[in-house]
Amino acid sequence: MSRLARLPGLGPRSARRAALALLQAPETRLQPLINAMQEAARAIHTCPQCGNLDSCTPCSLCADPQRDSSVICVVESVGDLWALERAGMHRGRYQVLGGVLSALSGCGPDDLNLTGLMERIQAGGVEEVILALGATVEGATTAHWLQEKLAPYEVAVSRLGHGVPMGGALDVLDEGTLAAALSSRKVL
Amino acid sequence: MSRLARLPGLGPRSARRAALALLQAPETRLQPLINAMQEAARAIHTCPQCGNLDSCTPCSLCADPQRDSSVICVVESVGDLWALERAGMHRGRYQVLGGVLSALSGCGPDDLNLTGLMERIQAGGVEEVILALGATVEGATTAHWLQEKLAPYEVAVSRLGHGVPMGGALDVLDEGTLAAALSSRKVL
Structure with missing residues (x-):
């Protein structure tokens, strides 16, 4: 219990x-x-390429020939990967870091699962890396560090757009979000 | 009580x-x-130009010569105006609609306070109208309706950016927000 x-x-x-x-x-x-649970413990493995959890190796997202290998979306956790898959917008591959840089939780650069990402970039064919990390201090720190790490390679590095969440009323939003929403406004 | x-x-x-x-x-x-309360009831009026609440007429935001009259930010309520002022990003003027189009609450086009906005646009000098309405069905409906209403005039019409709110973790966000954040991603 x-x-x-x-x-x-x-x-x-x-x-x-x-x-x-x-x-x-x-x-x-x-x-x-x-x-x-026994079946899950036996069957589910971490994908050696992207870090996703699946019953096949490599995982079904890495193995799917329909997905675009030139765009890799970097996420913190498998939970974030699932959230993005529910949104259904990203048709490329993933890389699950397994954490974000954080002095508090003692997660440093060596604790991040980056091998699969660097291997795929060095092998060529990757055009864009989307840093889909949370809009938190740790997420922003990790994004900044990754951006510098990826600078020597010929890949575009992008981050998720910041702004008003769907269904969001303005007067409950914090100042930072409103400032981001104003600066990322779109001409209709 | x-x-x-x-x-x-x-x-x-x-x-x-x-x-x-x-x-x-x-x-x-x-x-x-x-x-x-008596003092407030006596002194606070609705600004005849923008619809803001203030003790002076026109309100201090409309009267401030430092603010940019060429950009008007359209908001639903005075609460939203205050939220945007706290964010401190918008240095232009405002227009408070006093509501959004909603069949449920019976708010139609005639109930929206638009006189001050149309007068200022027709007087010239307005270059951009930012529709800072909530990312709700009613907000989107109102934005669409206003966009069509402003189409005959030579003003750029923009809306707030949608995406991940500040401090937001990905796995608690809804699919619509994640999709918006992905499509509005920024190359670093």
């Missing part, structure tokens, strides 16, 4: 409820969950 | 606490608040 409570989104109370629900139906709930 | 509870941000409980705090100190809290 204490291990359930360590999962994100579950506190001690909800962990207790989940544990009870599992224990009350060991045949129909607990054992199937154990089997599914 | 029931009138206090109608204020935004106050519910029945907090209205009760506020009312009690006022009544317990009529000399030092209640009467000064009454005086300040």
